[in-house]
Amino acid sequence: MTNQEIAKILREMAELYEMESVLFKPRAYEKAALGVEALDREITEIYKKNGKDELMDIPGIGQGIALHIETILKGKKFAEYERLKKKIPVNISELAAVEGVGPKMIKILYQKLKIKNLADLERAAKAGKIAKLERFGKKSEEKILKGIEFLKKSGGRRVLGFILPEIRNLEKIIQNFPEVEEAIVAGSVRRRKETIGDIDILATSKKPEKVMDRFLGLPFIEHVYAKGKTKTMVKLKNGLDADIRVVPKESYGAALNYFTGSKDHNIALREMAIKKGWKLNEYGLFRGKKQTRLPDGQVAGKTEEEIYKTLGLNYIEPEMRENTGELVAARLEKLPNLIQYTDLKGDLQTQTNWTDGEDSIEKMAEEAEKFGLEYIVITDHTKSLAMTGGADEKKLLKQMVEIDKINKKLHASHSKFQVLKGAEVNIGKDGSLDIEDKVLAKLDVVGVAVHSHFKLSRAEETRRVIKAMENPNVDIIFHLTGRIINRREPIEIDIDAIIKAAKRTGTILEIDAYPDRLDIKDDYIKKCVAAGVKMSIDSDAHSAAHFKFLEIGIAQARRGWAEKKDIINAWPLEKMLKMLK
Ligand code: DGT
Ligand code: CA
Ligand code: CA
Ligand code: ZN
Numbered sequence: 001m002t003n004q005e006i007a008k009i010l011r012e013m014a015e016l017y018e019m020e021s022v023l024f025k026p027r028a029y030e031k032a033a034l035g036v037e038a039l040d041r042e043i044t045e046i047y048k049k050n051g052k053d054e055l056m057d058i059p060g061i062g063q064g065i066a067l068h069i070e071t072i073l074k075g076k077k078f079a080e081y082e083r084l085k086k087k088i089p090v091n092i093s094e095l096a097a098v099e100g101v102g103p104k105m106i107k108i109l110y111q112k113l114k115i116k117n118l119a120d121l122e123r124a125a126k127a128g129k130i131a132k133l134e135r136f137g138k139k140s141e142e143k144i145l146k147g148i149e150f151l152k153k154s155g156g157r158r159v160l161g162f163i164l165p166e167i168r169n170l171e172k173i174i175q176n177f178p179e180v181e182e183a184i185v186a187g188s189v190r191r192r193k194e195t196i197g198d199i200d201i202l203a204t205s206k207k208p209e210k211v212m213d214r215f216l217g218l219p220f221i222e223h224v225y226a227k228g229k230t231k232t233m234v235k236l237k238n239g240l241d242a243d244i245r246v247v248p249k250e251s252y253g254a255a256l257n258y259f260t261g262s263k264d265h266n267i268a269l270r271e272m273a274i275k276k277g278w279k280l281n282e283y284g285l286f287r288g289k290k291q292t293r294l295p296d297g298q299v300a301g302k303t304e305e306e307i308y309k310t311l312g313l314n315y316i317e318p319e320m321r322e323n324t325g326e327l328v329a330a331r332l333e334k335l336p337n338l339i340q341y342t343d344l345k346g347d348l349q350t351q352t353n354w355t356d357g358e359d360s361i362e363k364m365a366e367e368a369e370k371f372g373l374e375y376i377v378i379t380d381h382t383k384s385l386a387m388t389g390g391a392d393e394k395k396l397l398k399q400m401v402e403i404d405k406i407n408k409k410l411h412a413s414h415s416k417f418q419v420l421k422g423a424e425v426n427i428g429k430d431g432s433l434d435i436e437d438k439v440l441a442k443l444d445v446v447g448v449a450v451h452s453h454f455k456l457s458r459a460e461e462t463r464r465v466i467k468a469m470e471n472p473n474v475d476i477i478f479h480l481t482g483r484i485i486n487r488r489e490p491i492e493i494d495i496d497a498i499i500k501a502a503k504r505t506g507t508i509l510e511i512d513a514y515p516d517r518l519d520i521k522d523d524y525i526k527k528c529v530a531a532g533v534k535m536s537i538d539s540d541a542h543s544a545a546h547f548k549f550l551e552i553g554i555a556q557a558r559r560g561w562a563e564k565k566d567i568i569n570a571w572p573l574e575k576m577l578k579m580l581k
Contacts, residue, residue, distance in 0.1 A: 161515025431467025513553025525560020
C-alpha cells in the first residue's frame with residue numbers, strides 16, 4: 001500500500017461521511033489524508049518498524065484512524081468503508097474534482113440520476129437532466145459543464161506542491177537502491193513548475209538492468225508501458241506517468257541538463273554549441289561534429305556547471321530554464337541573484353480557528369517557530385465572508401487583545417517569536433472594504449483580497465483593486481487574480497495598471513504559496529521586479545501543517561526571477577514594517 005492509496009481511502013471516507021451528514025468525521029479524515037500525503041516516508045515502513053503508535057505521530061492521525069490504517073495495512077477489511085461504498089458506489093474522487101461538485105451533490109446525483117462517474121455526469125448535464133433536479137437548476141448545470149470543460153483543459157496535469165512530498169519519497173527510495181550512484185527527479189518537477197505532466201527520473205549506475213528490475217518491483221506501479229535496458233516507462237498508482245533513465249556517470253551532467261529542460265531552453269543551448277562548432281546532447285558536450293564514442297572527445301558532461309561554463313555562461317538555476325532571456329543574461333553575467341529557499345523570516349498570511357483555519361493562534365505561532373520563522377501575521381477573513389465566520393470590527397479588536405497576550409507569554413518564555421496583527425479584508429464589488437478604517441489603522445499588516453464577483457469586466461476588476469490599494473491603511477493585495485489551478489480561472493485584470501498603482505501607492509503584491517493558487521504567477525512577478533514593486537511570499541495557511549507550502553511560493557518567486565530585495569518578508573522585521581507604514 002502506498003501513501004497515496006491510503007490517503008485516497010481516507011479522503012473518500014471524509015466524503016462518504018459528509019454524504020451521510022455525519023458531524024466532525026469528515027474534517028478528521030480530511031486532516032488525516034493531508035497528513036499522510038505530506039509524509040516523506042512510506043507509511044508501510046513506519047508501521048513495519050514501530051507499529052500503530054508511530055502512526056499516531058503523523059499529524060492529523062489519532063487513535064481511531066490509526067486503528068483503521070492498521071486494518072488496511074494488514075490487508076483486512078475496513079468494514080465502515082466497505083459499507084459506505086456499497087451504499088453509494090460511485091467514483092467519488094473523479095466527481096469531486098469538478099469545481100462546485102461536493103459530496104452531498106454526488107449523493108443526490110447518484111440517487112436521482114444514477115450518475116457514477118465523470119462521463120455519466122457530462123452526459124446528464126448535456127441532456128439537461130441536472131437542471132430539472134430540485135435544488136439544482138440551470139445555473140448549477142452550466143457550472144458543472146464549465147467545471148468539466150476546465151478539468152479537460154488541464155489535461156491531467158497535477159499541482160506540483162500537493163504531490164511533491166510523494167515525489168521526494170520516490171526519489172529517496174531510488175537513491176537508496178544499492179546499484180544506484182545518483183538519482184534525481186528532473187523535468188518540470190526540478191524546474192518547479194506550477195503543474196507537472198509526468199515524473200522524469202534520472203539515475204547513474206554501472207548496472208542499469210538491476211536498477212530497472214528494482215524500479216519495477218516498487219509498490220507504486222500500476223502499469224508498465226515499456227521496459228528497456230536503460231529506460232523504463234510506467235504509470236504510477238497515483239495516476240501520474242513516470243520515466244526512469246539510467247546513464248553512465250560521465251554523462252550525468254549532460255543528461256540532467258537535457259532531461260531538466262525546458263525543451264526551449266535545451267534547443268537554445270544546443271544552438272549555442274552548434275555556433276561554436278560543437279555538439280550538445282544528453283551524453284555530453286562534444287568538440288567536432290561527429291560524435292565520438294564515450295568518453296572520447298567529450299569536453300564536458302559530468303556536471304551541469306561544466307557544460308554552462310564551457311559554453312561561456314554563468315550557471316542557470318533550473319527554475320529559470322524556460323528560454324525567456326536567461327541565456328543572454330547568463331552570457332552577460334547579469335543573472336539575478338535568486339531568493340534562496342532559506343531566506344524567509346516570516347509569513348504574512350495565515351488563518352486560524354477564529355475563522356476557517358484549523359488551529360489556534362498559539363498553535364500556529366508554535367509551529368511557525370519550529371518551522372524556523374521569526375514571526376507570523378494573523379490574517380483571518382472579515383465579515384462579508386460569512387461562511388468562514390469572518391471577523392467584524394469587534395471580533396478583530398478582541399483578537400488583537402488575544403495576540404498581545406500570546407506575545408507576552410512568548411516573551412516570558414524567552415522566545416523571540418512574534419505574532420503580528422492583521423486581517424484578510426474582503427474587497428467589495430466597488431472596491432470598498434468591509435472593515436472600518438479606524439480599526440484597520442490599528443493592525444500591523446492589512447491584506448485585502450477579492451473573494452467574489454470574479455466575472456466583472458477587466459476594467460471593473462482593475463478599478464476595484466486599485467480603489468482598495470488607494471486606501472492608506474492597505475498594505476498588501478493577497479492572491480491578486482483569485483485563480484485556483486485546475487478549478488477556477490483568474491479574474492481578468494490589467495496587470496500593468498495594477499503594477500503602476502502598486503508603485504504609486506506603495507502596495508505590496510503577494511505571491512500566495514498555497515499550491516493551487518500560486519498567485520501572482522511568474523510573468524507578473526517578473527513585471528513587479530522590473531517595476532520595483534515589492535512582493536511578499538505567504539503560505540495562506542489554514543493549518544499549522546501548511547507552512548511547508550512556503551517552499552512552493554519561493555519556487556514561484558524564483559521562476560519570476562525575484563531576489564531577496566524584492567520580497568519584503570525575506571527582510572528583517574523592522575525593515576519590513578517600516579516599508580509598510
Ligand atoms: P511536463 O512533463 O509536461 O510537465 O514538462 P517537462 O518539461 O518535464 O517535459 P517532458 O517530460 O516531456 O520532457 C522532459 C525533458 O526532456 C524536457 O524538459 C526537455 C527534454 N525534452 C523532451 N523532449 C525534447 C525535445 O524534443 N527536444 C529537446 N531538446 N529536449 C526535449
Ligand atoms: Ca516531465
Ligand atoms: Ca517525460
Ligand atoms: Zn483569501
